[in-house]
Amino acid sequence: MFTAYLIVSALIFSIGAAGVMMRRNFLVILMSLEVMLNGAALMLIVFAYYIGNVSGQVMFIFVAAVAASETAIGLAVAIMMYRKKGSIDINDFSMLKK
Amino acid sequence: MAVIMFFILSVTTIAGALGTVVSRNAYASALWMITAFVGMAGLFVMLSAPFVAMLQIIVYAGAIAVLILFVMMLMDRRVLSNRYRFNPQYFWGVIFAAGIFADIAVLAFKLKINLANAGKNLAVNGSNTQMVGEVLFKHYLLPFEIIAIVLLIALIGAIVLTNKKSEEAE
Numbered sequence: 001m002f003t004a005y006l007i008v009s010a011l012i013f014s015i016g017a018a019g020v021m022m023r024r025n026f027l028v029i030l031m032s033l034e035v036m037l038n039g040a041a042l043m044l045i046v047f048a049y050y051i052g053n054v055s056g057q058v059m060f061i062f063v064a065a066v067a068a069s070e071t072a073i074g075l076a077v078a079i080m081m082y083r084k085k086g087s088i089d090i091n092d093f094s095m096l097k098k
Numbered sequence: 099m100a101v102i103m104f105f106i107l108s109v110t111t112i113a114g115a116l117g118t119v120v121s122r123n124a125y126a127s128a129l130w131m132i133t134a135f136v137g138m139a140g141l142f143v144m145l146s147a148p149f150v151a152m153l154q155i156i157v158y159a160g161a162i163a164v165l166i167l168f169v170m171m172l173m174d175r176r177v178l179s180n181r182y183r184f185n186p187q188y189f190w191g192v193i194f195a196a197g198i199f200a201d202i203a204v205l206a207f208k209l210k211i212n213l214a215n216a217g218k219n220l221a222v223n224g225s226n227t228q229m230v231g232e233v234l235f236k237h238y239l240l241p242f243e244i245i246a247i248v249l250l251i252a253l254i255g256a257i258v259l260t261n262k263k264s265e266e267a268e
Contacts, residue, residue, distance in 0.1 A: 001104070002213065006206035009142070012115050012134070014199035019119035021191030022184045027124050027166060031131045035115045036152075038138055047141045049145040054214025057150045057226075058105060058234045062167045064157045069252030071162050075169045076256035087177055091185075 005046040013014030026081070026088040030074045037067045103144060124178040128167050135159040140266035146220050149227040 016039060019032025041063045048056025078088055085092050114134025123125045123195035135158040170178060185191070222229045234242060 001101075002211075002216075003142075003206050004104065004108075006144075006209070007203055008112065010199050010202035010206060012138075013113055013202065014195040015112070015115040015119055016148050017198055018191050018195035021194060023168065024182055024185055025124055025127075025178065027170060027178070028118070028127050031118050031127055031166060034158065035118055035134060038135065038158065039115075042138060042141060043217065045142055045145050045147050045150060047219065049149065050216045051211065052218040052220065053238070054220055054226075054229050054233050057220075057230050059149050060147075060150050060244050061153065061230075061234065062238075063243060064153060065249050068157060068162060069249050071165060072252050072256040073164060073183055073259070076259035077167060079172070079260050082173060082177070085205040086174075090171065 002046070008042065009039050009042040009046060011039075012036075012042065015039075018064065023089060024075075025087050026078050026090050030071060030078070033074075034067060034071065037063060037070075054096050079094070100144065107140040107144065109135050110134075111141065120183075122179060124170055125167070128163055128170065131166075132159050135163070146217060147226065150231050171243070182209050224232055 016032045016034075016036030018056055020029055020036065023029050023032065041060050044056040044059050044063070046056075048054060049094055078079055111134050114130050115130075117130030118127050118134060120221060121130055125264055139159075139199040141153040142148075207253060220226055220229060222232065
């Protein structure tokens, strides 16, 4: 069971990583990032259960807080770029190149 | 019984994650993401972490998903469903993701931990929430305060970034 949980966690993390690397829509990239963070959080909870220590569950609270702040900043950037460019395609976001 | 529940919940979660990544419409992506989060909350319940499962539903499926959906509602519909879903380098994305998965999977099969304490020490007086609260405020008080400041700074940053007046002043 322990290994199965770890495999599920790894699968979710890598699916999210594939989404971050592949998609062009900025909002979908943010969502894939959430999925990645959630896969990592599942591993925290799995270890908390199988080691018998509640610290992993406490760490999940910190992960959730960081995820919330990351989403807030990411959405602020998305709105700002949408106002400037009229698009949320990340290939239009390469302003620093020019 | 536990194995069947684990199978159902993990299939739900993985299907949600896959749907988030591959669906053409961004709204559908967000709904698949909520599916993944709820399935994940079920997995947390199975790992005897009910407090964390409720936190998952409230914070992720309740707050973060609704925030993303609200931002989508503010945008043009045609902007969201782009003709090109994937970057040209999607092949390398898949290769690297498979590499990450293989890496963690090998670790999962090789890892040997002492399972004697599995499922113990997770509740005090039969309450998982009380245990989490005690550990949080006894041993992790400083990180808790720091995370509060991080959240505050992030939200102030979001307000500053989206402020129209400061943009016009530039």
